[in-house]
Amino acid sequence: MQLELTLTTHGTVRPGGRTARTRAAVREATLAELVAHGYQGLTVEGVAARSGVHKTTLYRRWGNIEGLIADALELASGEPWPVPDTGTIDGDLHALAREVLTGFTDPEAGPVATAFVAAAVQNPAAGRALHAFFQARHEQSAPIVDRAIARGELPAGTDPVEVVRFAIAPLYYRLFVSGEPIDETVADRAAAAALAAARAGVLVTPPSESASS
Amino acid sequence: MQLELTLTTHGTVRPGGRTARTRAAVREATLAELVAHGYQGLTVEGVAARSGVHKTTLYRRWGNIEGLIADALELASGEPWPVPDTGTIDGDLHALAREVLTGFTDPEAGPVATAFVAAAVQNPAAGRALHAFFQARHEQSAPIVDRAIARGELPAGTDPVEVVRFAIAPLYYRLFVSGEPIDETVADRAAAAALAAARAGVLVTPPSESASS
Structure with missing residues (x-):
């Protein structure tokens, strides 16, 4: 029942190559930004700066900040627990x-x-x-x-x-x-x-x- | 255990004259604005417009939006239940x-x-x-x-x-x-x-x- 949201923040790289690594990096950055600034302070720009992934890529693949949050939690749901x-x-x-x-x-x-x-x-x-x-x-x-x-x-x-x-x-x-x-x-x-x-x-x-x- | 936050929104006027009436009106407006716009959309200006109490009065007596929220809930705590x-x-x-x-x-x-x-x-x-x-x-x-x-x-x-x-x-x-x-x-x-x-x-x-x- 623990919210196992930090599993991939220890630098674990999922199989699947560059796309999976980008997703993991973006998710890690989303979580870190969420903790640092709260939901109200969470921005695509902040996630871009922390993850090193360009913000145009973030907008294209995740749409907006809501998509980033939902994806981070979806990853957590699928993790072994x-x-x-x-x-x-x-x-x-x-x-x-x-x-x-x-x-x-x-x-x-x-x-x-x-x-x-x-x-x-x-x-x-x-x-x-x-x-x-x-x-x-x-x-x-x-x-x-x-x-x-x-x-x-x-x-x-x-x-x-x-x-x-x-x-x-x-x-x-x-x-x-x-x-x-x-x-x-x-x-x-x-x-x-x-x-x-x-x-x-x-x-x-x-x-x-x-x-x- | 019910959050009895609507008791004074039915137009009940507390004893105590103008100050108490102002407080009740401001509280009612704070609750209504909170419901309408959520915490993120709650502003002193919005409470001023809805309550009819000038925003300089709100800033002077309640300080800021946090003071308005805290006061509304404090009033609720003291209500008979x-x-x-x-x-x-x-x-x-x-x-x-x-x-x-x-x-x-x-x-x-x-x-x-x-x-x-x-x-x-x-x-x-x-x-x-x-x-x-x-x-x-x-x-x-x-x-x-x-x-x-x-x-x-x-x-x-x-x-x-x-x-x-x-x-x-x-x-x-x-x-x-x-x-x-x-x-x-x-x-x-x-x-x-x-x-x-x-x-x-x-x-x-x-x-x-x-x-x-």
Whole structure:
């Protein structure tokens, strides 16, 4: 669930030659500019200067700043991401919540992740990109719950994505709404609460929902 | 927990004479401009035009656009707010989550509340004002849980604010992070999950926390 947006900022060069390298460089520059100046200060000129890619190329391939943001997040969505598999639902949910914690408190990844969520509320294209990113992460995390049901740890019919949402929502609430700090206690409690709710059967998909999906 | 930001936009005039009326008019105009143009399009000139208060007065009394936003939210924090008291913790938490739902889906209040949360991630002063608003709402909601403990519905030592956070966090997560719709099913499930977690004892204040607070 961590916003793994810094993976290619360590200089990783993707296979695919010059085009892929340009895309990676532009994405790295977009993220760095976003962190440095926020969405309001993000410009194609700034990305051009930081990436060394001419701005006419940026306009031609990405259209505008919204295209640059959406592409950077789309790249992140497709990157491999470590879905916890500790052997128990308790262990997996705690690991998941800790990953969110790390994603926002890490000195390098944290500002990027924060800037992206902030950009999403300011710009529809960034919003769509972020929402697609979370949908992908939700789906990738679902096996955590599927495995728990198979092991008999959770009631049959438990909604996998709902358990995932509830294990991480309290962290995002503190970060972006109530403005309260997050730490390991907060993460662990979110995981424990989601697990307690799932065990109590309140996160089972209602009949109407499963019928319509 | 609803962001009751529209109370004085119905033309309510506070006691206190001309100064209070001016403040109410400026606040109403600030909210309307925020909804119409977003934080990025909010200007002192726009608030002046809409409120009929001269911009030199706005600059002198509120300083800048940040001061205008902070004051509008501070007024909202101090407004009376209906804390649910249905007689059961189940009823109260469901009512609380439904209030958040209504606060964001109401055609009039929803856009204002959304614009405020969005402003908070873009501007530190708006962020401080929003966080103070939520702290006040958390504290005002705490009696819901205190009463439940007194009635024997929840374990002694249950952290009141934590129960409140967990009952509403999933709604905010969908609204501002994952970008998913909210409805009564979502609100009811958030309330039920928080209650299940509280009943299971996972929202009891840890010894270290109670010692430091």
